[in-house]
Amino acid sequence: MAKRIATYAEFWPYYLREHANPVTRAVHAFGTAVAVLLMVAGLLFGPWWLVLLAVVAGYAFAWGSHMLVEQNRPATFTYPTWSLISDFRMAWLMATGRLGPELEKAGVP
Known part of the structure; x- marks a missing residue:
């Protein structure tokens, strides 16, 4: 069994790696805007x-x-609150053009 993530600081890079494909991130941002x-x-x-x-x-x-x-x-099934927070954070960083450095830190190409 995989070790459970204990802090949001650990979760954020994990979340970004789970959204490595730019299409996934775009669909997420669109869904967040619609919501x-x-x-x-x-x-x-x-x-x-x-x-x-x-x-x-x-x-x-x-x-x-x-x-x-x-x-x-989806990380929502294991970490619902952190996933929701991260979805809004990722959408905001995308909208403001500041997601790139976060992806780099998380090791997303």
Whole structure:
């Protein structure tokens, strides 16, 4: 059995290595953007089911990219909170053009 990751500082490089393919990262960022837009729309304007759809959409894009592109198991199943935090962190770093150095530190080519 693999050793369980104990800190977020250990998890972040692991998360990035699990998202080594740029297509996976792009699909994740797109899914995160869709989820945020649906969440905001649902909370501000309704209908309430948009909030539920936000969660479904966010995870559908992420999990789909893991199954079809990366062909690995999403970290969400083992580390749900850290995965959610990291998804937003990765999307933000991508949007601001600062993901490259983080990928290098994590050993992602």
